[in-house]
Amino acid sequence: MSRKIEAVVFDIGETLVDETRHWAAVAQYAGIPPLTLMGVLGGLIERREHHRSLFGYLQIESVDPNIFGYQIEERDLYPDVVSVVRQLKTAGYVIGITGNQPLGAVQQVAALGLPVDFVGSSSEWGVAKPDHGFFKRIATGLGLGYDQILYVGDRLDNDVLPAQEIGMHAAFIRRGPWGYLQASWPGAADAQHRIDGLAGVIRVLERINAPQEVRS
Structure with missing residues (x-):
């Protein structure tokens, strides 16, 4: 019997990668304490502003991680x-x-x-989340229907809701600044699946792929 989900696609930041070191490096570059930066970031999330507006509040130019030497390492997973x-x-x-x-x-x-079988980035594709075109590129790249894909992310606005709108299954993981704050947003009730860790992905797949009872 074929299963409904064939691919699991993960967001990166705060889904797979703990970005604490990244933001600490930004704080050091800006010359402010990490707590100050995280407080400003949390306020931006609640006000539904783009996180890049952080640099305006700090009165510094937006920076490329390469400037301060940040690289994603195994310890960041x-x-x-x-x-x-x-x-x-x-x-x-x-x-x-x-x-x-x-x-x-x-x-x-x-x-x-x-x-990993498949990688993709907004910079490569020329389209970014939450645009539906981003999720279309995923399905096209995988050669699968939307309903054969489970997308896992920490943001309702960027990951979960747009993935669902296009027809994918989606799991909202409650971790990282966005995950914890957006879990209290009214839209959280619209998430098909809510998990507190990646082990929850396995349980979600079991539920989705479970045979449906046929009623006579």
Whole structure:
């Protein structure tokens, strides 16, 4: 019997990667305490402003991570990433990672030993989340229907709701600044699946792929 979901595609920042070191590097570059930066970032999330407006509030130019030498390393992965992704791969799922990051950042994650089949970035595609075109590129690249893909992300506005709107299954992971704050937004009730860690992805797949009872 074929299963409904064939591919699991992960967002990067605060889904797979703990961005604490990144933001600490930005704070150091800006010459402010990390707590100050995180407080401003949290306020922007609640006000639904783009996180890049942070640089305006700090009165510094928007910076490329390459300027201060930040690179995604294995220590930046959340503790559950490697084990869960490997379980999914062993179970036969196609694994993808995509995000609104430079292609180099996506490739850095893919190079950390994860069994990844598909990578994509907004900079490469010329379209960024939450635009539906981003999710269309995922389906096209995988050669699958929208309903055969589970997208996992920490943001309702950028990840979960637009993925659902186009016909994908989606799981909202409550971690990182966006995940915790957006979990209290009214739109959180519209998320098909809510999880607190990547182990929840396996349970979500079990529910989706479970045979439906046929009523006579």
